[in-house]
Amino acid sequence: MWIIFAFGSAIFAGMTAILTKNGIKNTDSNVATAIRTIVVLIFSWLMVFIVGSQGTITELSSKTLIFLILSGLATGGSWLFYFKALQIGNVNKVTPIDKSSTILTMILAFLFLGEDITIIKVFAVIFIGGGTYLMIQKKKSVEHIVQNNKWVLYASLSAVFASLTSILGKVGIEGVESNLGTAIRTIVVLVMAWIIVFITKKQNMIKNIDKKSWIFLLFSGIATGSSWLCYYRALQDGLASVVVPIDKLSILITIIFSYVFLKETLSKKAIVGLFLIVVGTLSLLIK
Numbered sequence: 001m002w003i004i005f006a007f008g009s010a011i012f013a014g015m016t017a018i019l020t021k022n023g024i025k026n027t028d029s030n031v032a033t034a035i036r037t038i039v040v041l042i043f044s045w046l047m048v049f050i051v052g053s054q055g056t057i058t059e060l061s062s063k064t065l066i067f068l069i070l071s072g073l074a075t076g077g078s079w080l081f082y083f084k085a086l087q088i089g090n091v092n093k094v095t096p097i098d099k100s101s102t103i104l105t106m107i108l109a110f111l112f113l114g115e116d117i118t119i120i121k122v123f124a125v126i127f128i129g130g131g132t133y134l135m136i137q138k139k140k141s142v143e144h145i146v147q148n149n150k151w152v153l154y155a156s157l158s159a160v161f162a163s164l165t166s167i168l169g170k171v172g173i174e175g176v177e178s179n180l181g182t183a184i185r186t187i188v189v190l191v192m193a194w195i196i197v198f199i200t201k202k203q204n205m206i207k208n209i210d211k212k213s214w215i216f217l218l219f220s221g222i223a224t225g226s227s228w229l230c231y232y233r234a235l236q237d238g239l240a241s242v243v244v245p246i247d248k249l250s251i252l253i254t255i256i257f258s259y260v261f262l263k264e265t266l267s268k269k270a271i272v273g274l275f276l277i278v279v280g281t282l283s284l285l286i287k
Contacts, residue, residue, distance in 0.1 A: 001237070002233070002234040002235075002236075002237040002238035002243065003234070003238065003246065003285070005230045005231070005233045005234035006230070006231070006234035006238065006242075006243045006246035006247055007246060007249070008226075008227075008230035009227045009228075009230035009231035009234060009246075009247045009250075010227075010246060010247050010248070010249040010250040010252075010253065011227075011250065011253055012223045012224070012226040012227035012230065012250075013223075013224075013227040013231075013247060013250035013253075013254075014250035014251070014252065014253020014254045014256075014257065015223040015253065015257070016220055016223040016224045016227060016250075017086065017091055017095055017250070017254045017257075017258075018091065018254060018257040018258060018261055018262070019216050019217075019219050019220035019223055020032070020036070020083060020086060020216070020217070020220040021086050021091050021258075021262065022212075022213075022216040022261075023036075023213050023214075023215075023216030023217035023220050024083060024086065024087050024213075024217075025213065026209070026210060026213055027205070027209050027213050027217070028202050028205050029080070029083040029084045029086070029087045030080060030083075030084075030193070030196050030197055030200060030202060031197055031202050031203075031205050031206060031209075032083060032213075032217055033079050033080055033083050033193045033196075034190070034193035034194045034196070034197045035206070035209075035217050035221075036217050036220055036221040036224060037079075037186065037189050037190045037193045037194075037221070038190065038221070039217075039218055039220075039221025039222060039224075039225065040186050040189075040221050040224050040225040040228065041183070041186045041187065041190050043221070043222060043225030043226070043229075044179065044182050044183035044186045044225055044228065044229070045183045045186075047179045047182075047183070047225075047229055048177075048179050048180050048183045050179075051177065051179050053177035053179055053180040054180070056176075056177060056180060057180065057184075060176060061175075064172055064173075064174070064175065064176055065184070066172075067168050067169075067171045067172030068169075068172040068173070068176075068181055068184045068185050068188070069184075069185075069188050070164075070168045070172075071164075071165050071168035071169040071172050071185050071188075072184070072185035072186070072187070072188025072189050072192070073188055073189075073192060074161045074162075074164040074165040074168055075161070075162075075165045075169075075185060075188075075189050076188065076189040076192035076193055077157070077161040077192075078157075078158045078159075078160075078161035078162040078165055079158075079189065079193070080193070080196060081154045081155070081157040081158035081161065082094070082098055082154070082155065082158035082162075084151075084154045085097075085098070085151045085152075085154035085155040085158060088150060088151045088154075089150075089151030089152075089154075089155065090258075090264050091254060091255075091258040091262060091264060092135070092254070092255050092258045092259075092264045092265075092266060092270070093135070093136050093151070093155075094151060094155045095251050095254045095255070095258075096131070096132045096135040096136055096251060096273070096274075096277065097132060097136055097152065097155035097156055097158075097159055098155050098158045098159050098162065099132070099159075099248040099250070099251045099277070100128065100129065100132040100159050101158075101159035101160070101162040101163040101166075101244075101248070102128055102244055102245045102248045102281070103125050103128055103129055104159065104160065104163035105162075105163040105166045105167065105240065105241070105244045106121060106124070106125060106241045106244070106245070107125075108163060108164075108166075108167045109166075109167065109170075109239075109240045109241040109244075110241070112167060113167065113170060113171075113240060113241075115239055115240065115241045120283050120284065120286055121241060121284065123280070123283055124245065124280040124281065124283045124284050125280070126280070127276045127277065127279055127280025127283070128245075128276070128277050128280040128281060130273070130276050131272075131273040131274065131275070131276030131277035131278075131279075131280065132273065132277060133273065134269050134270060134272055134273025134276065135266075135269075135270045135273035135274060135277070136152070166235070166240055166244050167240065169181070169185070169232060169235060170235055170240045172185075173232055173235065173236050174236075176236075178229070178232040178233040178235075178236045179229060179232075179233075181232055181236075182228050182229055182232045186228075227247075227250075231243070231247055234246075234247075241284070242284050242285065245280075245281040245284045246281065246284070246285070248277075248281060249278065249281055249282075251274070251277060251278075252274075252278065255274060
């Protein structure tokens with residue numbers, strides 16, 4: 001069942017990138033992140049009360065709470081950098097870098113969670129890494145190099161924090177109902193996101209958000225909440241080094257949607273790169 005939840009997470013995550021890209025066209029990325037998090041928070045706690053796990057909050061250990069908080073902070077960092085990268089870069093370029101967090105996650109899982117290193121996993125790392133490189137490479141003029149470096153940096157930082165999120169989240173949800181764990185983490189992300197908004201003094205920009213952007217941000221939050229619930233349900237029962245790569249298959253959904261709705265196209269080299277990423281990811285399901 002955890003594999004089914006992992007694939008569900010990938011589908012919703014793929015939808016999130018496109019909905020968010022449309023929602024932040026005319027909105028500051030930090031403000032958009034803070035608004036989306038409110039939707040995710042409501043969605044997450046609604047699921048907690050539906051499954052009836054709210055009564056187990058008092059049973060959580062200090063260790064669990066600490067790791068859930070750290071995971072939430074890492075998630076907040078990942079979101080802020082990811083949506084900033086999406087705002088200034090193409091979806092089909094930003095997403096592969098963000099999804100390359102798979103590699104770092106597997107390495108961290110080997111080091112800190114004691115998950116086995118196998119030939120298949122080494123093979124997957126090589127393919128995913130090579131595929132990511134091919135997808136983001138393109139000829140640049142001198143003028144574009146500086147601009148492109150900005151989104152590459154933001155997307156790379158997003159990947160680093162996403163990897164930390166997975167490892168910290170894996171430890172944090174051991175012995176905790178997954179919906180409750182997700183809801184607690186979301187509180188941390190919400191607080192962090194709004195602190196950033198007020199520190200940068202961008203709270204006044206909320207009144208300037210147009211109706212279309214509000215709609216996209218709302219649905220983006222719902223998609224994110226759905227992806228999270230599936231992801232942490234899968235992570236609770238499955239191996240982090242397998243759940244995370246499956247979740248990263250959302251890149252397929254994202255690329256398809258970016259072509260259909262954003263008219264972003266892939267070069268032949270990028271298509272080969274996408275193929276390598278998918279092959280490397282699916283290879284992790286081989287036992």
